[in-house]
Amino acid sequence: MASPLVNSSPPEQTAAKTTVIALAGQPNVGKSTIFNMLTGLNQHVGNWPGKTVAQKTGTCTHDGQKFTLVDLPGTYSLTANSEEERIARDYIIHGRPDIVVAVVDAAILERSLYLVAELLLLPSPVVLALNMMDVAEQEGIKIEPQVLEAALGIPVVPLCAARGTGIQELIATVESLSAGEISCQPQRPTILPGHQAILEKIRALIEDSVPVPYQPAWVALKLLEGDDEMCTLMQDALPEAIWKQVHDLLYQHEDAILDIAGARYQWIGRMIRAAVVRPKVGQLGMTARLDSVLTHPVWGTVALLAVLGAVFWLTYTLGTPLQEWLGDLVALLAESTRGALAGMPTWFANLCADGIIGGAGMVVTFLPILIIFFAVLAILEDTGYMARIAYLTDRVMHTMGLHGKSFIPLLLGFGCNVPSILGTRIIETQRARLLTVLLAPLVPCTARMAVIIVLTPLFFGDMAGLVAWGLVAAALAILALLGILLHRVILKGEQVAFIMELPLYHLPNLRSIGLYVWHNTLAFLQKAGTIILGVSAIIWLLSYFPTGVVTESYLTLFGHWLEPVGRWMGLPWQMMTALLTSFIAKENTIATLSILYGDLETALPAALTPSAALAFLVVQLLFIPCVATVATIKQEVGNRWTLVSLLLLLGLSLGAGVLVYQVGTLLGA
């Protein structure tokens, strides 16, 4: 990222310096689309320093002038109520961008100007990007940008970012403003007369102690709004006696926030009065017509099931064959590598072919499903339908302390747990997200289901179908119970307040979706991919050395060590070794068992009692997820929570296994 500090170079050099633009806006106003349209592939996705919130920066060039763009987190206001809000305003105050582009949704102009009312109180000049002019028109709302510009006193640029119109005009306006060709003399919102006196009093008290670069008037207003961060800042900066006076004043006006927000909305009302022509009362916009079906308690659920069915159908008809084809390709590559390395020591050729190419191959075979998943996620989010899914499923998810937005990530975990963990990014609150990540590995993915489907008939014959359904139902019941337990006991934060905007529907922008898929896939390859590769090579080495025969390998030795644990579940060392290898990929369970037992159909039923067999199936369904999932968990929530997740699943799976075996044996099975 370019240095956000104020550029101190002499004026004649300003033409050569890059202009830093911060993109600010509320959620769902199309800010990301504008960012993507301007920067394309010239963008970098990282995290804000020391934060878990994603930071997107990028560059673009217009008329030979270079611009650096910083995409601020989408926030409804600039009071430090959430990490996102703190980041957005800290960047504007401390980073001092040359220009702030405030993106608003023309179709909900009043609400989205609320953030602008806050932005105008900060030092950077503001350009208003009046986005979604097309959606506004579709909802029957007419806006005159010039009238709005005259009222606000800042440049206003109308756009339909999703269709690519207005983008060039926006950057041209930013350029003229930064070159001083046009001016920005904003009308600033005022506070209600009733609070003017008290605001002045606070300002006078703090004036001499406000640290640079804050402005006393702004700090006084934020104190009156009850802003935690500013309270702490001024408590430290002021002598104790003065802070006490300030604190007493604030205490007497605890409810000031409502009046301040009310005054901002009154100001907005004055700004837009002449510029907006609203539809006739009773005229339904497109969103209202769609929602009469899509949020209906019955038809909405039917529509949701249809959409989910289509998503799964797409994943299986498109993703699975591609995945198999890539798997075959990797196998072919592994064999030709083995051939090419024939002159080398056997172990080395095998390590390259099976350990490294096999591991890399596994990363590659995840790609088709991941790409489909990211595309689906982006489309659902971009069209506005994701919020409806969250609304419809909130009641069910609420019992587990989860937000309706946890539903889609968990559900798509049936395909694969990796995208399920990555998908938790759409959940706004950190706590709900963490809970979802902890629960996600309990959703049986296709690979686990494959193991169940292969093994269950061997043990239970005709009853296999029933047992398999029972196992899946049990896994989901455990997920729900664990959710309730974690929510009530361990992660007992505040009850998740459900306040969520249902954005207006609009057509998705292909470029935005493409870039979303591209960046997320790339991040997976870079971070999780390398871990998967490393671990799979190590496990391969353990299963190969010292003699090159699996039954004499270190891995088998570990399996023997685990025999005492296995005994509680009636499981011999072979089964424990199979569990260990399932860490690379769940399908490995079958491969390992074939190597250790030979003919599965006769050997397996003879080796295990029905109770032990059921215990094994339960353990394998609840066990530590595959390395790809673990690597993704680490990438998303860090080491500490990954460890918690691993211990939780290990304890849960072994505990359940022991319980099933012991109870089963008591009952004589």
Place this chain on the structure above:
Amino acid sequence: MIPLIQLQMGQSGMVRALHGGRRFVARLAALGFTPGAPVTIVRNNRFGPLIVTVRDTQIALGRGEAGRILVLLMEGQNGVTAG
């Protein structure tokens, strides 16, 4: 003054007060729930969140949250239920 949750589908009320912690009030105020703002109920089933319209925006609200927003029922709307 009655809690928003007691309004039926299609009815409107005018926001009078918000009950709850400072963060809760600040969040709702930013979304447009300020005294005097009209709110219309789009969905209010017996279970699950409500959908309301405030300042042209549709907001889904948990039942607990909707119980802490006090409104004045707007005239001529008594007992109106829309399908």
